[in-house]
Amino acid sequence: MKTVECLLRHATTGPGTGALLDLLDEAERAHAAGMRHAGSRDEFVLGRATARLLVAEGWGVEPSTVTFRAVCRSCAGPHGRLEVVTAQGVVHVSVSHSAGRVAVAAALGVRCGVDVERIALRGAKPPVTALSAAERAVFAAVPQAQRTAVFVRYWTRKEAVLKATGDGLTVAPATLTVSGPSEPARVLAWTDRPEPHLTVHLSDVDVGPGFFGALATLDLPHTVIG
Template sequence: MNTVQCLLRQATVGPGTDDLLGLLDPAERARAAGLRHAVSRAEFVLGRATARLLVAEGWGPAPSTITFRAVCRTCAGPHGRLEVATPDGVVHVSVSHSAGRVAVAAALGVRCGVDVEKIALRGAKPPVTALSTVERAVFDAVPPAGRTAAFVRYWTRKEAVLKATGDGLTVAPATLTVSGPTEPPRVLSWTDRPAPELPVHLSDVDAGEGFLGALATLEVPHTVIG
């Protein structure tokens, strides 16, 4: 079976992040200026700058000439999964960030989704309503000390898939069942799966100490470069 090369780059917010503003287009700079939270603003700037540099590295256009297009699958608004036209064809781009960590994936002609998450909870308990019945049974058998990491592993796999399909959180994560945290990543089932009915290929990625990540592509299996 043919595979697609999916370029992956990761970066961490740091003192030089503001220097990357010049790589963004006017609309992106305006969006960054509107973000009140300093970390969120830095993550956005770093994500878009890294995306431009990655596309330039892989397919040749100068970063300053790259214009990303985003059309929401649900409402057709100017947000959602990114893509950019290059001389080689359309490159699909996915950006994720968590706690100052940014991951960007890009693939030529194949839709992709990446997710990176810090191994931590935003509340007192894991939001287990995001898990399917099958996943919940596996999760409940995990010793308490390992449950945060187990939930984050589930979440990154699900989020990567939902980003690749363009559904995002308009689709309830519990309708999607992925393999258990200690098993090789794959989609097991999807209840009431929205169109298009395309095969989904899933892998875990090394997101650095204290983080977990996952990458998904539609139709075509991938090899990760980076």
């Protein structure tokens, strides 16, 4: 079966992240300057710098010539899933950040979505309303000590899919059912999926210790190059 090569990188923010601002374009630098939370700003800067370098390396272009564009699936505004036009075609790019870890995926001609999450809870309890009935049944059956990891695995798989389609969280994650953590990643069901209906290919990806990651591509299965 035909597959698409999906380039994947992960990186962590640190003292050198500020210096990467020089790699960003004017609009991205202005966006970063408006971000008050230093941690979020660093993640944005590292994400866009990593994305630019990944596209430059993968498709043989100068980093300074990489201009990301985005068209929101909901309002057609200039935000959402990223893409860049190269001489070889449109490269689709997905960026994700969590607790200083950044993951970037890029594929030529195929839409992709990546999600990275720290294996930890943001609140006191996992927000199980994000899970479908089938996922909740699996979640409820696992021992308490494993529930955070199980929830984060589900969440990364679901969010990678919603990022590949461009829906993001405008679509309730509970409408989507993915396979459980003990099975290979795949989409099992999607009720009320907005048109157009799509084939989604899903895998778990290594984004470093302490974090889970997932990658989704539309229409074609992927081979991860990272």
